[in-house]
Amino acid sequence: MSPNMGDYDMGDGNNNDSLDNDQPLPPRLGHFVKLYPDSVVSTLGQGETIFKAIKRSQMEQAMGPHGPFVDGDEWELVKWLFKHVSQMGIKEFTKLPLVYK
Numbered sequence: 001m002s003p004n005m006g007d008y009d010m011g012d013g014n015n016n017d018s019l020d021n022d023q024p025l026p027p028r029l030g031h032f033v034k035l036y037p038d039s040v041v042s043t044l045g046q047g048e049t050i051f052k053a054i055k056r057s058q059m060e061q062a063m064g065p066h067g068p069f070v071d072g073d074e075w076e077l078v079k080w081l082f083k084h085v086s087q088m089g090i091k092e093f094t095k096l097p098l099v100y101k
Contacts (some may be wrong), residue, residue, distance in 0.1 A: 058067045066075040
C-alpha cells in the first residue's frame, strides 16, 4: 500500500496522529516539523550590523560616502585594481612614486 500524503506532518498544522512509525517515507516529500517540549531558539536581542557600524564610523570621522578614499575616482581605481590586478601587482602599484605621494 502506498503512503498517503495526508499521513505525514508537513508543518502546516494538519498533523495526523494515526501515523504508523514503521511506514516508509515517500521520496522528496519536503520538510517535517518535530515538536519539542521546551523552546529550541531564543533571541539575543537587537544589534548593529557590520555595515551600519562602518557607516556610523564613517559619519563620526566626517568621511564622505567613498571613505576612506578621497573621492569616487579613487574608489573606482581601487575597485578596478582588485578586479584586474593580483595582490602582488597592487603592492607594487602602491609603491610607485606617483601613487605614494
